Amino acid sequence: MxxxxxxxxxxxGLDKMLHGGFVPGRPYxxxxxxxxxxxxxxxxxxxxxxxxxxxxxxxxxxxxxNELKINMRAFRWNLDDLDVLDANSDIRRFEPTPLLEISxxxxxxxxxxxxxxxxxxxxxxxxxxxxxxxxQLLKTLLVKKHYERVVIDSITALRYFCMRExxxxxTTQSFMRYxxxxxxxxxxxxxxxxxxxxxxxxxxxxxEVRLHKLRDETGIKRFVSVEKYxxxxxxxxxYAFDITNAGIVxxxxxxxxxxx
Numbered sequence: 001m002x003x004x005x006x007x008x009x010x011x012x013g014l015d016k017m018l019h020g021g022f023v024p025g026r027p028y029x030x031x032x033x034x035x036x037x038x039x040x041x042x043x044x045x046x047x048x049x050x051x052x053x054x055x056x057x058x059x060x061x062x063x064x065x066n067e068l069k070i071n072m073r074a075f076r077w078n079l080d081d082l083d084v085l086d087a088n089s090d091i092r093r094f095e096p097t098p099l100l101e102i103s104x105x106x107x108x109x110x111x112x113x114x115x116x117x118x119x120x121x122x123x124x125x126x127x128x129x130x131x132x133x134x135x136q137l138l139k140t141l142l143v144k145k146h147y148e149r150v151v152i153d154s155i156t157a158l159r160y161f162c163m164r165e166x167x168x169x170x171t172t173q174s175f176m177r178y179x180x181x182x183x184x185x186x187x188x189x190x191x192x193x194x195x196x197x198x199x200x201x202x203x204x205x206x207x208e209v210r211l212h213k214l215r216d217e218t219g220i221k222r223f224v225s226v227e228k229y230x231x232x233x234x235x236x237x238x239y240a241f242d243i244t245n246a247g248i249v250x251x252x253x254x255x256x257x258x259x260x
Contacts, residue, residue, distance in 0.1 A: 010048030013250025032211030
């Protein structure tokens, strides 16, 4: 039986690992190496919300919306009502003139309306994205749209393209605090760092779902673990999973711990 105050993730095995799902209104991290399935997991989380009539937002920081739409076609999910915010920094502009901050008037597009071509063209004004401008835009959108689920893909891209090195810790802390205070249930994808490094997001998030990817003589193997989950019990075993036409499917037979 699912506890009343839980939000399903859209992945049955992960809901079992989280003892019912996420506690609503908190920020969570989905971490893992490239190709582990972070974006797919995040999209299943949003799809679950859409099917329940919730308002959901996907913030693109890593790939343009048209590529996201194409990449998700293989799963045949109905994502037409998903709001997609293009927050990719325009790194193609090299003039030394100041770039315009992304506006708080920027509007997400419905997935159904996203075309095949990348949004940017040399004919249009370039827009820069900073953590501050993104935070201000999210504040505006949450008031206007009343989103219940938000995915930010990825915090790693935000750090690389939108933060100066000396301000990373303070800026990340401020952004994570804002998400917690907003009371929206948010998933933030993060590329796994070196084993010796622990990112600020991992400290500040209320929970972390980690995806592991290993290669042996038979090919790529993927595993999932819940690294932390504040305010709730959870399954601390490591489970194998596959990426299928239906998305992520977790094999609920526990496996030995794996090295990321």
